[in-house]
Amino acid sequence: MPADEDKYPEESGRRRFVKGVVGSATLGAVAAGTAASIDTATSAPGAGGGTVEFVGIELTDGPAPRGMPIIPIQIDGGTLKGYWPEVEEIEQQGRTVKVSEADVGGITYSSTWFQYCGVQKYAGTAPDADADNTFLAKPDGTYEWMSELSSGDPLTVDDFTDYKEWGNGIGKSGLGKPAMANWRNTSDGRPMPIQVLRSPEVSKMANGEGKYSSLPGDVQSFLSEATQDGFMAWLDKCTHFCCVPGFKTSDYPGAEDKVYCQCHQSIYDPFTPVKGQFVALPR
Amino acid sequence: MTEDTNTTTDASHDPADEREVRTDGGDEEVSADGSGIVPPDDETPTWSERKTRTQGLSRVTYEYFERARREDQDLRQQSSYVERDVLAFPAWPHEMIRNLALTSFFVGLIVMLAALVPPHLPNPADSGTTPAVILPDWYLYWSFGLLKLGPLNPELSLLGGQVLLADRTYGVLANVVVVGAIAIVPFINKGSARRPVEQPFWAAVGVGGVMFAFTIAVLAVKNIVTIYEPLLFDLTFLSPLVVATITYAILRSMREGYMFDLNRRYYRLRPPK
Numbered sequence: 001m002p003a004d005e006d007k008y009p010e011e012s013g014r015r016r017f018v019k020g021v022v023g024s025a026t027l028g029a030v031a032a033g034t035a036a037s038i039d040t041a042t043s044a045p046g047a048g049g050g051t052v053e054f055v056g057i058e059l060t061d062g063p064a065p066r067g068m069p070i071i072p073i074q075i076d077g078g079t080l081k082g083y084w085p086e087v088e089e090i091e092q093q094g095r096t097v098k099v100s101e102a103d104v105g106g107i108t109y110s111s112t113w114f115q116y117c118g119v120q121k122y123a124g125t126a127p128d129a130d131a132d133n134t135f136l137a138k139p140d141g142t143y144e145w146m147s148e149l150s151s152g153d154p155l156t157v158d159d160f161t162d163y164k165e166w167g168n169g170i171g172k173s174g175l176g177k178p179a180m181a182n183w184r185n186t187s188d189g190r191p192m193p194i195q196v197l198r199s200p201e202v203s204k205m206a207n208g209e210g211k212y213s214s215l216p217g218d219v220q221s222f223l224s225e226a227t228q229d230g231f232m233a234w235l236d237k238c239t240h241f242c243c244v245p246g247f248k249t250s251d252y253p254g255a256e257d258k259v260y261c262q263c264h265q266s267i268y269d270p271f272t273p274v275k276g277q278f279v280a281l282p283r
Numbered sequence: 284m285t286e287d288t289n290t291t292t293d294a295s296h297d298p299a300d301e302r303e304v305r306t307d308g309g310d311e312e313v314s315a316d317g318s319g320i321v322p323p324d325d326e327t328p329t330w331s332e333r334k335t336r337t338q339g340l341s342r343v344t345y346e347y348f349e350r351a352r353r354e355d356q357d358l359r360q361q362s363s364y365v366e367r368d369v370l371a372f373p374a375w376p377h378e379m380i381r382n383l384a385l386t387s388f389f390v391g392l393i394v395m396l397a398a399l400v401p402p403h404l405p406n407p408a409d410s411g412t413t414p415a416v417i418l419p420d421w422y423l424y425w426s427f428g429l430l431k432l433g434p435l436n437p438e439l440s441l442l443g444g445q446v447l448l449a450d451r452t453y454g455v456l457a458n459v460v461v462v463g464a465i466a467i468v469p470f471i472n473k474g475s476a477r478r479p480v481e482q483p484f485w486a487a488v489g490v491g492g493v494m495f496a497f498t499i500a501v502l503a504v505k506n507i508v509t510i511y512e513p514l515l516f517d518l519t520f521l522s523p524l525v526v527a528t529i530t531y532a533i534l535r536s537m538r539e540g541y542m543f544d545l546n547r548r549y550y551r552l553r554p555p556k
Contacts, residue, residue, distance in 0.1 A: 138411070263413065
């Protein structure tokens with residue numbers, strides 16, 4: 001009796017065919033998996049990420065991990081602009097990486113503050129991007145008053161003259177006038193969504209007056225340089241799952257006079273800036 | 284394949300089938316003297332093949348298959364089931380024609396719907412704006428609600444009042460706990476009760492679970508529910524407990540009457556001697 005005669009199941013043409021299909025599929029999968037893992041292991045990672053310390057508006061409630069980073073303001077002839085530091089090249093782990101960072105009131109402000117939630121992939125986040133730093137109006141229906149502006153208009157100081165009385169029926173009036181805006185648009189059509197707020201509280205924060213006297217010294221000195229004439233701005237990307245929240249947009253309990261994220265009810269308070277830390281994603 | 288079965292069918296007709304056949308084997312003992320042996324089909328090994336399988340794994344395998352074959356044969360002989368010549372229709376052309384007809388019908392249905400109700404094509408997703416109300420599909424609310432258990436995330440004094448897990452990790456793990464609990468239930472209760480009153484506890488667990496699925500779904504949409512949020516949060520977890528307790532109490536008190544009814548019916552059928 002041949003050695004393999006009592007094998008079960010016995011050898012047949014159909015069985016050989018099935019073995020061939022399964023075997024070649026396995027080989028193919030192993031080969032493709034190996035190629036993909038070698039590819040990920042050897043391709044150059046994006047540059048310019050890493051642990052970074054930032055100043056942001058504080059997260060007071062909800063599942064988000066931290067606050068949203070503040071953008072230092074510049075007012076250029078009545079037009080609002082966001083400060084984008086000069087590009088410099090530094091050595092980072094043997095590679096030359098472009099960063100734009102500068103000292104703002106004792107705190108190192110850099111473009112890495114905005115490298116989370118996919119914003120790091122926007123062309124405008126690149127330090128040397130050819131992008132306009134002007135805040136451009138985005139009338140998306142969030143605020144009634146913005147409907148008189150057209151999309152892409154530069155925001156000016158004149159748009160905010162009534163900031164001491166402004167209200168939209170949510171929370172109490174006179175706390176400040178917000179606007180939705182775009183920042184650093186480039187040819188890829190993906191500007192950073194930001195929020196501008198002009199509030200009487202902002203200048204008090206910058207000067208450390210009243211209840212803001214308890215602000216940490218470095219945060220207060222950062223604010224005094226990052227804000228101007230009561231204007232402040234922050235990157236409007238919820239640090240939780242990247243929605244675009246808004247100031248005074250919901251009467252959800254506890255969120256009336258704060259920044260409320262409609263996705264998972266995170267609440268940020270623009271009037272309590274804090275220092276935070278996160279791992280910026282590589283560009 | 285179909286040709287093979289015919290031989291088996293024909294082969295299994297032997298004079299033994301003339302007896303009165305009963306599925307329980309009748310009054311007779313199964314004979315083990317070889318009188319019930321049917322001629323082998325071409326899948327059963329010949330006697331010479333069997334003889335070579337006298338040792339080791341081949342012997343064990345042979346015994347196993349031989350015993351299975353024998354048991355199958357006995358069952359066939361004892362059964363009153365009439366084996367038909369045609370057990371199924373061939374895949375080609377019979378089944379294929381039917382499948383083609385069904386497939387064409389549903390493809391036609393899709394084409395007709397696509398033509399009559401043109402789909403709405405919204406604008407491409409814009410990561411720069413978020414709609415004012417943004418929620419998942421309703422049947423996922425329970426899972427969405429589990430992501431909002433932040434207040435239950437314990438602040439450990441060991442870590443200086445810090446939480447061990449981020450709220451979002453905690454919410455994802457809560458999903459694992461809930462799905463795990465549902466998966467375990469069949470293992471700890473086989474569900475032999477025919478009506479809730481027979482096992483009030485498990486009925487209460489079920490009702491509480493359904494209630495929790497509802498309340499956690501309400502918690503998920505807390506931004507559009509006009510209930511004071513801490514109260515809503517407490518109700519989410521307390522109301523399933525309350526409902527489960529009430530269910531248990533009602534079923535438990537119903538049980539006596541139910542048993543009485545059963546007994547009465549039983550004794551009516553068989554009056555005590």
